[in-house]
Each structure stands twice: as structure tokens, then as C-alpha cells.
Amino acid sequence: MSDQDLVVETVRDILAGHEPFALTADRAWDAGLWADLAEAGLTGVGLPEEAGGSGGELADAVAVVRTLAAGAGAVPVAEQLLAAGPALLAADLDLPDPAEPLTLAVAGAVTAEPSDDGDGPGRWTLTGTATDVAWAGVARHVAVLAAAPEGVEGAVLALVDAEGLATSDARNLAGEPRGSLVLGGAAASGALLTPARAGGIRARYALARAVQLAAALEQVLAWTVQYAGERQQFGRPLGRFQAVQMELAQMAGEVTAVTALVDAAVQALDRATDPAAHDVVLAAAAAKVRAGAAVEVVARLAHQVHGAIGFTQEYRLHHLTRRCWSWRDEAGSELTWSKVLGVGLLAQGGDGLWPALTRVV
Numbered sequence: 001m002s003d004q005d006l007v008v009e010t011v012r013d014i015l016a017g018h019e020p021f022a023l024t025a026d027r028a029w030d031a032g033l034w035a036d037l038a039e040a041g042l043t044g045v046g047l048p049e050e051a052g053g054s055g056g057e058l059a060d061a062v063a064v065v066r067t068l069a070a071g072a073g074a075v076p077v078a079e080q081l082l083a084a085g086p087a088l089l090a091a092d093l094d095l096p097d098p099a100e101p102l103t104l105a106v107a108g109a110v111t112a113e114p115s116d117d118g119d120g121p122g123r124w125t126l127t128g129t130a131t132d133v134a135w136a137g138v139a140r141h142v143a144v145l146a147a148a149p150e151g152v153e154g155a156v157l158a159l160v161d162a163e164g165l166a167t168s169d170a171r172n173l174a175g176e177p178r179g180s181l182v183l184g185g186a187a188a189s190g191a192l193l194t195p196a197r198a199g200g201i202r203a204r205y206a207l208a209r210a211v212q213l214a215a216a217l218e219q220v221l222a223w224t225v226q227y228a229g230e231r232q233q234f235g236r237p238l239g240r241f242q243a244v245q246m247e248l249a250q251m252a253g254e255v256t257a258v259t260a261l262v263d264a265a266v267q268a269l270d271r272a273t274d275p276a277a278h279d280v281v282l283a284a285a286a287a288k289v290r291a292g293a294a295v296e297v298v299a300r301l302a303h304q305v306h307g308a309i310g311f312t313q314e315y316r317l318h319h320l321t322r323r324c325w326s327w328r329d330e331a332g333s334e335l336t337w338s339k340v341l342g343v344g345l346l347a348q349g350g351d352g353l354w355p356a357l358t359r360v361v
Contacts, residue, residue, distance in 0.1 A: 004063050007056070010040060011067040020072035020319040023175030029138045030074040034101065043077060044098030047085050051095045058270045065208065066215035072319040074176065076135040079103040082208035084143040087201045090275060091157045091191040096141040103139035105130035106202055106331075110183055112146040112156035112190060124158050124190040126183040134330070136179035137167040144183070145201060148192060155198035158190030172326035174319075200276025203284040205331040207265050210284070213291035213327050214255075214262040216320045217298050221255045223317060224248065224302045238305065247301045254294040261287045264361060282344045282360045285337040292334040295324045 018033040037043050046061025047053025061081040068077050084104040088095055096102055108131035115123035126146055133142065139162055146156045166182040193201075225248055228239035238244050265283035272280045299321040303310045310317045328334070345356045 003056075004060055007042070007045065007060055008063050008067050011037070011042060011064055012071070014040065014042075015068070015071040015073060018073070020074070020316065022313060022319075023074055023171070025169065028074075028171075028175075028177050029076075029135065033073055034075045037075065037077065038099040041098075043080060043101075046081050047089065047095060047098065051089055053085070053095065053098055058266065062211055062266055065211050069212035069215040069323075070219040070320075072216075072316075072323065076101045076103050076139055078208045078212050079134050079139075079205075082211065083201070083205040084141075086204060086275065087157060088143055088159060090197070091193060093157065093159055093189060093191055096159070100140040101135060101138055102141045102143065103133060103135045104201075104205055105133045105142050105144045105181065106205060107132045108180065110144055110146040111149070112158055112188075113149050115187060122189055122191065124156055124188050126158055126160065126186045126188055128183055130181045130183060132170075132178050132330070133181050134176070134178060136162075136177050136181055137169070138177055142181060144181075144188070145198060146190075152192070154192055154194045156190045157193055157198075157201065158188035160186055160188045172330070174322040174326045176323075176326065178330075194276075197276045199281060200274075202332065203281040204269070204275060206288040206337060207262075207269065207284040209327045209331040210258075210262050210265065210287040210291040213295065213324060214258045214287075216324050216327075217255050217258055217291070217294055220298055220302045220317065220320050220324070221248075221251050224251065224305050228305055244305060247305060251298050251301050254297050258287075258291045258294045261290045261361060268360075278344065278347075279359050282341055282356070285341040285344070286360055288332060288337045289334045289341060292328040295328045299324055 014036045018030055041054040042064055044054035045056045045064050046058055049055040065078045065082055080102045084102045085095060108129050110126055110128040110130050112124040112126050115125045126144060130144055142160045142162045144158050144160050146158055148154050148156050168179040170179045172178045228244055228248060229237050231238045265287040268280050268283040269275060302317060306317055309315050345353060348356060
């Protein structure tokens with residue numbers, strides 16, 4: 001058994017003790033699951049040991065995120081391992097204790113100004129409101145991508161202690177917290193980034209969501225195939241009917257395409273010396289666009305095959321389909337990333353289109 005297989009088995013063993021549940025205002029996340037993952041060192045996988053993480057490769061972190069997404073784990077691991085944590089390290093900022101939840105804020109109107117509090121360089125004051133913050137009110141620390149001071153090109157990535165900040169109570173369709181954080185002069189350590197590096201952070205966040213979508217869609221397909229083989233109708237399994245077989249085949253085609261593009265984007269990121277490289281951003285864009293497009297087809301057909309039981313609160317299917325519909329629009333919609341992808345592919349003119357396509361996918 002490889003180290004990655006061992007990581008996956010460990011996550012699955014922990015998940016087995018934490019059944020998915022409908023998130024509510026009183027229970028916004030699975031604190032018990034997070035505690036068990038942190039105790040096992042899994043909230044720091046893929047982050048260097050010298051920075052306080054658990055070590056391992058990008059593929060290990062992706063494996064953790066995929067396993068938790070397929071199990072509907074209500075914890076901010078994708079944000080911590082694939083987006084916020086690597087972004088802070090790439091900006092030479094300190095990584096918070098991985099046992100404390102960390103998330104990323106890239107939307108809203110937040111401005112950073114150099115701080116004059118006497119604590120030295122690298123200190124900033126943030127004003128404005130960060131919107132659609134994943135796990136707002138749950139995460140102890142937030143990596144905020146803020147606008148640079150007027151006249152300065154680029155953006156500022158700042159690490160904020162979220163304790164005590166005003167937070168709105170907004171949620172996505174799955175019930176996951178997606179509130180706003182009011183940064184009324186919050187002091188933070190931070191670093192000035194070029195526009196390209198800021199774009200790279202947004203692309204990593206989109207890829208994190210694409211990884212989650214790919215895993216969830218794979219699990220939805222597996223459940224649907226299993227159900228079609230077990231559910232009897234007119235004296236034979238649903239899966240024996242040609243119409244159902246065609247729907248399952250269509251779902252499988254969508255899932256295969258998504259998995260291929262997500263894997264290609266992860267490999268492009270793993271190979272790159274610069275996570276903000278042009279081809280990495282385009283590969284992440286392609287993965288997010290394709291994963292989002294597949295949600296409508298896979299979720300619709302899964303519920304069609306399952307029938308009424310698929311819509312009940314007690315049945316497992318909705319834990320993933322509601323997350324898929326939510327994640328589809330987060331970290332940039334298909335329209336947003338399609339524009340990025342189109343502009344990037346055409347940047348070198350008509351003669352460079354085919355080489356650019358083959359590099360990305």
C-alpha cells in the first residue's frame with residue numbers, strides 16, 4: 001500500500017465515524033470530524049513540515065480533499081490544503097496552526113493600506129467587507145485577497161485572525177456557511193502580490209472546487225449505478241432497462257471528462273515551478289468549467305433514476321447533489337472561467353491556439 005493509499009484509508013476510517021448530516025444554523029460544520037482529522041495530522045497534509053504542516057505532496061492533499069468531498073465532510077479542508085495554506089506559503093507568510101481552521105476570501109470590496117502601528121514592514125490595515133467567505137464564522141483564520149493601495153499595482157494577501165470579526169449568517173444550498181466578514185480596520189500581516197500571482201491564487205481556489213466536484217460526481221455516479229442494479233421494477237432491476245442504461249452511460253461520460261481535466265490541472269500545478277504560471281491558470285479554468293457543466297447533467301439524471309427517494313431528507317444522495325449545485329458557482333462560475341480560458345487560449349493568436357489547447361488539456 002502506497003503512502004497515498006494509506007492517507008485515503010485513514011480519512012475513510014475517520015469518516016466512517018461521522019455520518020453526513022443536514023447543516024443548520026445550530027450546527028454549521030462537523031467540529032468532531034475536524035478534531036479527528038487534526039489529531040491525525042490530516043489538516044496539514046501537503047503543507048511543509050518546516051512551516052508547521054504535516055508534509056507530503058500535492059497529490060496527497062488532493063487525495064484527502066477528494067475523499068472528504070465524496071463523503072460530504074462538512075469541514076474546510078479543501079480551502080486549507082489546496083487554496084489558503086499554499087497561498088500563504090507562496091507569499092512567504094506564516095502558516096497558522098493547521099489544527100485551527102483556515103479559509104480564503106477572494107470576493108468583496110476589501111482594501112489594504114500599509115500599517116503605521118510600529119510593528120515593522122509587512123503589516124497592513126484592512127477595510128471593507130469580504131463576501132461569500134467559505135466557512136465564515138467557523139474558520140479561525142482567513143487569508144484575504146485585498147485590493148492594493150491606490151496607485152499600487154497588484155493585490156495584497158493578508159492573514160486575518162477572524163475571532164471577534166462581525167460575520168453575517170449566509171449559507172449555500174448545502175447549508176455550508178458562506179457569510180461576509182466586516183474588516184473595519186483589522187490589522188494583519190500580509191504581502192504585496194503581482195496581478196499574475198493574485199490570479200494564480202484565484203485559479204488554485206477554482207481548482208480546489210473542481211477537485212471536490214469531481215469526487216462528488218464520481219460518488220453520485222457510483223450510488224446511482226448501485227441503486228439501478230438493486231431497485232426492482234416490473235420484475236427486473238432498473239439497470240436492465242435500455243433508457244436507464246443510456247442515462248447511466250451519459251453520466252459516466254460526464255464524470256470521466258471531468259476527472260480527466262481535473263487530473264490534468266492537478267498535474268500541471270504539480271509540475272509548475274510557478275503556481276501562477278499561464279498554463280496552470282488555464283488548466284484550472286478548464287477543469288472548473290467542465291466540472292460545473294457536468295453538474296446539471298449528472299445531478300439531474302441521478303435524481304431521475306432514483307425517483308422520489310432521492311429527494312428525501314433521510315437519503316444520502318442530496319448531501320452531494322446540493323453540494324455540487326453550490327460548488328458549481330463558487331470560486332468563479334463557468335462564465336467567469338470560460339472568459340479567462342478563452343482570452344488565455346487566444347493570447348498568441350490563431351497560430352498558437354492548437355499548441356495552447358494541447359498544453360492545457
